[in-house]
Amino acid sequence: MTALVIAEHDNSSIKGATLNTITAAAQCGGEVHVLVAGTDAGGAAAAAAQIAGVAKVLHADAAHLNHGLAENLAAQVVAVASSYSHILFPATASGKNIAPRVAALMDMAQLSDVTKVISPDTFERPIYAGNAIAHVQSGDATKVLTVRTTGFDPAAASGGSAAVETVAAVADSGLSAFVGSEIAKSDRPELTAAKIIVSGGRALGSNDKFMEVLTPLADKLGAALGASRAAVDAGYAPNDWQVGQTGKIVAPNLYIACGISGAIQHLAGMKDSKVIVAINKDPEAPIFSVADYALEADLFVAVPELIKAL
Amino acid sequence: MKVLVAVKRVVDYNVKVRVKSDGTGVDIANVKMSMNPFDEIAVEEAVRLKEKGVVTEVIAVSCGVTQCQETLRTAMAIGADRAILVETDVELQPLAVAKLLKALVDKEQPGMVIVGKQAIDDDCNQTGQMLAALAHLPQATFASKVEVVDGFASVTREVDGGLETVKVKLPAVITTDLRLNEPRYVTLPNIMKAKKKQLDVFKPADLGVDVTPRIKTLSVTEPPKRSAGIKVPDVATLVDKLKNVSKVI
Numbered sequence: 001m002t003a004l005v006i007a008e009h010d011n012s013s014i015k016g017a018t019l020n021t022i023t024a025a026a027q028c029g030g031e032v033h034v035l036v037a038g039t040d041a042g043g044a045a046a047a048a049a050q051i052a053g054v055a056k057v058l059h060a061d062a063a064h065l066n067h068g069l070a071e072n073l074a075a076q077v078v079a080v081a082s083s084y085s086h087i088l089f090p091a092t093a094s095g096k097n098i099a100p101r102v103a104a105l106m107d108m109a110q111l112s113d114v115t116k117v118i119s120p121d122t123f124e125r126p127i128y129a130g131n132a133i134a135h136v137q138s139g140d141a142t143k144v145l146t147v148r149t150t151g152f153d154p155a156a157a158s159g160g161s162a163a164v165e166t167v168a169a170v171a172d173s174g175l176s177a178f179v180g181s182e183i184a185k186s187d188r189p190e191l192t193a194a195k196i197i198v199s200g201g202r203a204l205g206s207n208d209k210f211m212e213v214l215t216p217l218a219d220k221l222g223a224a225l226g227a228s229r230a231a232v233d234a235g236y237a238p239n240d241w242q243v244g245q246t247g248k249i250v251a252p253n254l255y256i257a258c259g260i261s262g263a264i265q266h267l268a269g270m271k272d273s274k275v276i277v278a279i280n281k282d283p284e285a286p287i288f289s290v291a292d293y294a295l296e297a298d299l300f301v302a303v304p305e306l307i308k309a310l
Numbered sequence: 311m312k313v314l315v316a317v318k319r320v321v322d323y324n325v326k327v328r329v330k331s332d333g334t335g336v337d338i339a340n341v342k343m344s345m346n347p348f349d350e351i352a353v354e355e356a357v358r359l360k361e362k363g364v365v366t367e368v369i370a371v372s373c374g375v376t377q378c379q380e381t382l383r384t385a386m387a388i389g390a391d392r393a394i395l396v397e398t399d400v401e402l403q404p405l406a407v408a409k410l411l412k413a414l415v416d417k418e419q420p421g422m423v424i425v426g427k428q429a430i431d432d433d434c435n436q437t438g439q440m441l442a443a444l445a446h447l448p449q450a451t452f453a454s455k456v457e458v459v460d461g462f463a464s465v466t467r468e469v470d471g472g473l474e475t476v477k478v479k480l481p482a483v484i485t486t487d488l489r490l491n492e493p494r495y496v497t498l499p500n501i502m503k504a505k506k507k508q509l510d511v512f513k514p515a516d517l518g519v520d521v522t523p524r525i526k527t528l529s530v531t532e533p534p535k536r537s538a539g540i541k542v543p544d545v546a547t548l549v550d551k552l553k554n555v556s557k558v559i
Contacts, residue, residue: 067474070439070442070449071448071449074443092470093468093470096451098439099439100437100438100439101442101449103440103443104405104440104444108524109404110405110436110440112434112436113433126433127431127432129433130533131327131336132336132533133531133533134529134530135528135530136525136526136528138525138526139526176449176450176476176477176482177477178475180475181469181474181475182472183473184472190470192470196559233489239454239468240471240472240473245430246428246487248470254552254556264326274556275558276536276539289538290536290538292539293539293540293542293551294538294539294542295542295544295548305545306548306549309545
């Protein structure tokens with residue numbers, strides 16, 4: 001029984017979510033191998049070999065394996081998949097894009113957002129925006145999973161010394177092409193990996209206010225910035241800041257919700273945070289029902305005060 | 311060009327589901343059911359493409375129980391031209407739905423399939439990608455913008471950290487993200503018109519598809535409850551608690 005983890009990487013280094021996925025893979029009971037498929041991705045493959053608990057790294061390299069195009073990447077995974085009992089992806093935008101394609105090509109079911117490995121064929125996953133937890137058992141020969149990173153600790157990025165084996169790259173499908181991307185450059189920690197998150201809701205009132213009020217607090221705490229769907233829909237914050245059922249799932253040590261009422265879809269994305277602080281002037285706001293510390297106050301007064309007090 | 315859109319009947323977005331006391335699932339008896347919100351966005355996008363003259367016919371498909379006909383009528387009230395129900399009482403999992411849709415893609419030969427990225431009941435986020443795999447089509451998931459030019463679709467996708475644009479050869483499968491469009495309200499005249507539109511019903515066996523579930527749900531339980539904490543009177547107390555009690559800053 002061996003599990004294969006599909007690494008998320010930028011060709012030179014491994015992205016954090018891969019480390020949590022490796023922990024989940026190890027819990028499936030066998031050896032853990034990692035596939036690094038990319039373009040000039042030797043650096044990423046070498047980094048994968050250093051990760052504690054990894055027994056072997058498969059490295060496939062080709063120009064058309066860049067940018068994680070689903071058609072080529074899924075074909076690459078299937079090409080090496082036959083001997084594995086489990087194939088795991090982080091439940092990131094990329095993992096969610098590719099895992100179902102791999103599963104269907106192999107005529108296997110897929111399990112999304114696994115939060116716990118109960119046994120090699122039984123897993124825990126949330127349904128209905130986390131309002132119910134299902135224990136599910138797969139009878140398929142290969143279990144294809146996406147792993148919710150907040151459910152597993154990251155494996156140590158060093159201490160391993162796996163062999164790197166080069167595997168043949170699949171041919172370009174020719175079905176799709178990468179055109180470009182607009183990835184926001186930021187010195188802040190990544191939302192899903194941040195230890196502290198400062199998050200804002202519709203009460204901020206405008207994009208200017210959102211940035212003006214929350215940015216200094218995030219700067220002071222070294223925090224990532226998040227937002228509720230209402231704030232994103234209103235254009236106060238970029239789309240990829242959305243925390244919730246259909247956005248990012250986060251579990252930082254500290255989550256500070258400013259002017260967020262706390263719809264169930266938002267709570268689904270942050271209720272596993274270690275400590276939750278809610279600042280809201282509505283005493284009835286549902287966010288207070290999950291907050292460790294509830295401050296009933298006008299955020300435009302309380303947040304600047306908080307910055308001063310820190 | 312024809313477009314196929316798949317719509318799922320799910321527990322309404324605003325309903326807080328309750329887990330059944332025997333742990334077999336969630337209680338959906340007498341609960342309001344609606345079209346999955348992402349699928350509504352899919353129908354809207356298809357109808358807009360038709361209004362722009364890019365698309366000639368919009369076919370809505372749903373797989374599931376008889377009552378999915380209501381969901382299909384809603385899709386036709388938004389503007390779909392006709393509908394297909396693949397009717398079964400069996401619990402349908404994404405792989406089975408993808409196989410049913412693949413059979414319909416073979417039959418209807420659409421130039422594009424648009425589906426919601428995720429259903430808000432099982433939160434799987436799989437069906438579109440699986441259909442693309444089975445039909446050997448390219449996929450553009452989590453779309454926030456779709457443009458069709460010369461046999462290709464240029465799709466802006468919501469990815470971690472920002473946006474990405476891919477160009478896919480048509481036919482292709484597109485899955486919708488929240489901000490692709492804002493679905494229109496259906497009007498009474500359109501609801502009346504939708505009642506007269508064509509709705510064909512098939513069984514999975516008619517399409518030669520085995521829909522037997524692959525994943526067994528052993529139990530469904532309530533998530534651990536997070537209890538409410540304390541009210542803090544002012545910012546100073548809050549900072550004190552964070553520093554000295556929780557020790558998170």
